[in-house]
Amino acid sequence: MQIRFTKMQGAGNDFVVLDETRARLGLTAAQYRYLANRHFGVGADQILTVRPAPSEGVDFEYVIHNADGGEVEQCGNGARCFARYVHDKGLTGKRVIRVQTLSGVIAPELHADGRVTVDMGRPELEPAKVPFDIRGLAPEALGTTQKWPLALDGSASAATVWIAPVSMGNPHAVQLVDDVEQAPVAAWGSLIERHTRFPQRVNAGFMQVVNRGEIRLRVYERGAGETLACGTGACAAVVAGIGWGLLDARVHVHTHGGLLTIEWAGGAGDSVRMTGPAEFVFEGQIEIPDTL
């Protein structure tokens, strides 16, 4: 099957964008994996698909598949690229676009300077920050959990990490580290991603607080491994940091792929807003095997 695609990136998180506004491609998980493969396909962290509005009150449907072929609820950097795509391709003249995802409606807004701000909706804060043993991946009684927000606990041993389980529609496990460059992102990220504490698996965030308005962040993403940036991961990290009393309501998030700015007033009913770049890289077409 020959398909046309657009390659985009938001703070180095890279995407293949597929336009299904006129017809469905009917791709399988294996074919999404093929597209994302950096040696045999195009290469991407996620595949983003544009579909017509499924109902009144929204402009488009936004479908997200990880590099491993699994469909997921949300992708923040992808939302900015999605908005840039549908606007610049003339699929809408709006600059505030309402988009239906598996986890609800989000509203990207295109700015004249090229940046995009997305209302990412409300964070879901599990009621506690929980410790769990990443060594054996043993399903461990979660022991004494403490109420949210938690007095910062710096006493975690290497075998146990204290995480804040925050959902932005997709699941995140955020932990504090002294230096993101020294953090065991690959080793611990892969353990945390598949820990039994998270039956849907999880995105593992490693956050270094620089000051009350700045953090550095690395994220080992569910279904993709470490990416240069994770938009929902940046939202989840800032929410956790505010919950722990470490951050103010507007935070610059430095990632290996670029800068994201996250705002959250701190109430569970308040939306998280994310601002960052969205860039076209190239257009192309590729022959995908019908059977993989």
Ligand SMILES: N[C@H](CCC[C@H](N)C(=O)O)C(=O)O
């Ligand atoms: N790996 C994520 C999806 C992509 C999220 C990330 N690329 C973003 O910008 O939010 C998950 O499985 O929930």
